[in-house]
Amino acid sequence: MARHAKIPRMSHSVPDADRTARGRLVLVALFVLFFGSALAAGALRFTGWMPAGLRNHGQLLEPPVDLRQARLQLASGEAYPWQPQARIWRIVVVPPASGCDAACTTLAAQLDKVWRLFGHNADHVHVLWLGAAPAGAAQLPEMRVLRDDPGVRASLPGASDPAGVPLYVVDPNGFVILRYAPQSDPAGLRADVARLLKLK
Structure with a gap:
């Protein structure tokens, strides 16, 4: 077996x-x-x-400048209210108090082009021009020409820049959050504000 x-x-x-x-x-x-x-x-x-796509082109102001108590007036004498519920973003132009030259005319045209590129969001952006605006700028739909206000001018960092005209971005509540040096590329301003317009 x-x-x-x-x-x-x-x-x-x-x-x-x-x-x-x-x-x-x-x-x-x-x-x-x-x-x-x-x-x-x-x-x-x-x-x-930060990734390049999230980086600001303007200088971030920390802390932001609080303009909520500033009593802004249009050139006509009417008050310019902040109205936070309207969700309006502002681009503030601060030319020299002594007056504006041809560079301001060019800047107004550039800002008009930037504003138009916002498309359907353009109604949520105002351009505030502090002091005398160049000829024709006051007729632009986005432009709000303000009476010069030494208090507002003094509260904005780097407003009296010998290099030219600085720009600022103000949020709907009245806080200045970004500064752009004179002769900054308007495309950077447009990119920053376009991103801000997407915020709810």
């Missing part, structure tokens, strides 16, 4: 060293993936780095 050969039984009690090592590597990789990316993001945030 033939004897059946006994097949040795595999013991499952002894762990497979290679499989254990691979499992540990997977756990380490998952740890690095989740916690490493969080640490990297925190480090970038701490150093102030």
Whole structure:
């Protein structure tokens, strides 16, 4: 009678060293993936780095300048109210108090073009010109010519810039949040305000 050969039984009690090592590597990789990316993001945030698409073109004012109590008046003498519920963003132009030259005429034309590029959101942007505006600028639909106000002028950082005419962005509540140096590229202003207009 033939004897059946006994097949040795595999013991499952002894762990497979290679499989254990691979499992540990997977756990380490998952740890690095989740916690490493969080640490990297925190480090970038701490150093102030931001993606180019989210970076402001204008100088962020910290803290913002509070103009809510400023009593702005149009050139006609009427009050210019903030009306936060209307969600109007403002671009404030601060030319020299002594007067404006041909550069201001060019700037008014550039701002008109920027305003028109806002499309259906253009009605939510006013351009406030502090003091005398160049010829024809007052007729632009977005333009609000204000009486010069030394108090407002003094509260705006860098308003008396010898390099030219600075621009400012004011939020719907009356806080000045961005400053643009003289001769700044209007495309940067347009990009910043267009992003702000998307805020609810």
